[in-house]
Amino acid sequence: MAPTQLPAWSALAAHRDTSGSVHLRDLFAADPERGSALQFEAAGLMVDHAKQRITAETLALLTDLAEEADVAARRDAMFAGEHINVTEDRAVLHVALRMPKGRSLIVDGDDVVAQVHEVLDRMAAFARKVRSGQWAGQTGEPIKAVVNIGIGGSDLGPRMAYRALRPFADRDLKVRFVSNVDGTEFVEAVRDLDPATTLFVVSSKTFTTLETLTNATTARDWLLGGLGGDESAIAKHFVAVSTNAEKVSAFGIDTDNMFGFWDWVGGRYSMDSAIGLSLMLAIGPEKFAELLAGFHEMDEHFRTAPAEENLPLLAGLIGIWNSNFLGADTLAVLPYADDLGDLPAYLQQLDMESNGKHVDLAGRRVETDTGPIVWGQPGTNGQHAFYQLIHQGTRLIPCDFLGACQPLRDVGRHHDLLMANLFAQTEALAFGKTADEPARSFDGNRPTTTILVDRLEPKTLGAIIAYYEHKVFTQGAIWGIDSFDQWGVELGKVLAQQIIPELEGQEAPVLAHDSSTNALIARYRAARGRTV
Numbered sequence: 001m002a003p004t005q006l007p008a009w010s011a012l013a014a015h016r017d018t019s020g021s022v023h024l025r026d027l028f029a030a031d032p033e034r035g036s037a038l039q040f041e042a043a044g045l046m047v048d049h050a051k052q053r054i055t056a057e058t059l060a061l062l063t064d065l066a067e068e069a070d071v072a073a074r075r076d077a078m079f080a081g082e083h084i085n086v087t088e089d090r091a092v093l094h095v096a097l098r099m100p101k102g103r104s105l106i107v108d109g110d111d112v113v114a115q116v117h118e119v120l121d122r123m124a125a126f127a128r129k130v131r132s133g134q135w136a137g138q139t140g141e142p143i144k145a146v147v148n149i150g151i152g153g154s155d156l157g158p159r160m161a162y163r164a165l166r167p168f169a170d171r172d173l174k175v176r177f178v179s180n181v182d183g184t185e186f187v188e189a190v191r192d193l194d195p196a197t198t199l200f201v202v203s204s205k206t207f208t209t210l211e212t213l214t215n216a217t218t219a220r221d222w223l224l225g226g227l228g229g230d231e232s233a234i235a236k237h238f239v240a241v242s243t244n245a246e247k248v249s250a251f252g253i254d255t256d257n258m259f260g261f262w263d264w265v266g267g268r269y270s271m272d273s274a275i276g277l278s279l280m281l282a283i284g285p286e287k288f289a290e291l292l293a294g295f296h297e298m299d300e301h302f303r304t305a306p307a308e309e310n311l312p313l314l315a316g317l318i319g320i321w322n323s324n325f326l327g328a329d330t331l332a333v334l335p336y337a338d339d340l341g342d343l344p345a346y347l348q349q350l351d352m353e354s355n356g357k358h359v360d361l362a363g364r365r366v367e368t369d370t371g372p373i374v375w376g377q378p379g380t381n382g383q384h385a386f387y388q389l390i391h392q393g394t395r396l397i398p399c400d401f402l403g404a405c406q407p408l409r410d411v412g413r414h415h416d417l418l419m420a421n422l423f424a425q426t427e428a429l430a431f432g433k434t435a436d437e438p439a440r441s442f443d444g445n446r447p448t449t450t451i452l453v454d455r456l457e458p459k460t461l462g463a464i465i466a467y468y469e470h471k472v473f474t475q476g477a478i479w480g481i482d483s484f485d486q487w488g489v490e491l492g493k494v495l496a497q498q499i500i501p502e503l504e505g506q507e508a509p510v511l512a513h514d515s516s517t518n519a520l521i522a523r524y525r526a527a528r529g530r531t532v
């Protein structure tokens with residue numbers, strides 16, 4: 001049934017019409033305990049929803065909606081390994097990637113937890129060899145640089161987590177990430193690297209992705225070019241992370257040097273699978289295990305906590321309130337932690353690739369907006385760029401503010417100033433300011449959630465990511481969509497394959513696109529001195 005037909009949906013619409021415009025100033029004035037009443041804690045995260053435009057009644061109606069939409073049953077189906085990714089007929093089991101050793105989960109006849117730990121153990125053994133210098137390159141020298149080649153879910157997770165966990169990384173090991181098919185990224189990434197001491201981790205679930213295979217081929221040429229062309233060097237300088245052993249081997253990487261995962265791990269949910277290998281190389285297996293423990297703690301909270309205290313569930317519901325009832329189109333993610341600088345980009349894929357859907361599970365066109373446009377960048381930089389529009393523009397932009405109470409590098413007054421800015425922004429957005437001059441007045445009533453952790457460490461990062469994964473899950477379950485496929489990325493890939501020979505060919509191609517695309521291709525060919 002479409003969510004709009006559920007009784008709680010109509011009740012929420014009526015509630016919005018009667019009290020949805022009450023100002024946060026009035027909500028706070030009416031309830032002196034509001035600040036603490038709307039703070040929730042689990043797995044090392046404190047999530048403060050007090051500055052959202054909600055009341056106890058809103059939350060009660062939203063949890064009714066979750067019940068009527070049967071979110072709990074869908075969650076249980078995910079944890080049980082049912083094929084909830086219906087368009088691809090697959091289980092969705094990223095939660096199994098962080099289940100502790102010894103636990104068992106039989107899916108389609110296999111104990112997936114045992115499989116997960118077998119790969120984790122191989123990854124750990126490999127990481128220890130590389131980190132200790134025991135793994136030698138072609139010339140016998142130890143590895144000093146790791147380059148992860150991958151894109152989308154095979155890049156954004158390890159890239160984001162590496163930046164977030166730099167303080168825990170072995171700083172003698174350079175770690176780089178190459179994703180874009182723009183050759184510039186590869187050239188710049190290896191500019192100061194020595195092939196003799198560089199290890200490439202080619203990460204691709206399918207091992208068919210154009211960008212990744214192009215970059216991996218260029219990397220192989222660069223390596224062989226620098227080491228005298230002896231192909232035996234590949235085994236010492238290339239490892240693969242993939243579900244596709246056949247393609248890995250066809251590329252020339254020995255499958256002994258391959259770390260696998262499974263079709264029940266979606267790309268954007270894979271940073272805690274073998275896709276995290278480059279991160280493990282940087283921070284070591286022990287810290288990687290702490291990251292997994294943080295994920296698992298939030299998984300267990302999501303699986304077992306009652307709706308009224310369930311952090312990801314509440315976050316998902318409040319997001320639905322903002323999008324579907326208050327009319328917000330976007331969500332700004334604003335980390336007050338430079339270490340989380342790549343979190344907005346990571347969450348863009350997690351949220352927008354999962355819930356950017358226009359049909360429901362039965363294939364009917366949805367009747368309501370689905371996933372929000374996710375964007376953002378670290379505070380305080382954003383304050384001096386786009387916050388003007390959040391404060392005084394005409395659009396409603398809900399924001400997630402994230403911060404850590406204890407700095408990992410305590411420099412002078414920096415951390416207090418950083419966090420003062422975070423708190424000040426949420427206060428200004430909620431309460432605004434009246435002034436005689438219209439241009440200087442702030443309406444306020446702009447909804448925000450603040451997420452605080454004590455320290456940004458592997459465990460808390462895991463909990464933050466699992467919190468967002470399950471928030472996205474909750475929203476997808478309510479909208480009744482498949483959050484785990486991504487057919488929308490296919491059309492552009494197919495068209496690019498048609499256009500590639502039209503750009504590269506010597507002969508002037510016969511162009512059969514629309515007049516705009518034809519003209520762009522002709523312009524490009526002319527600028528590159530090719531016949532048109």
Ligand SMILES: O=P(O)(O)OC[C@H]1O[C@](O)(CO)[C@@H](O)[C@@H]1O
Pocket residue numbers: 151152153154203204205206207208209212267268353486489
């Ligand atoms: O890991 P792969 O198979 O190279 O895919 C990379 C990314 O491409 C996508 O399929 C989108 O094009 C993502 O879902 C995925 O994370």
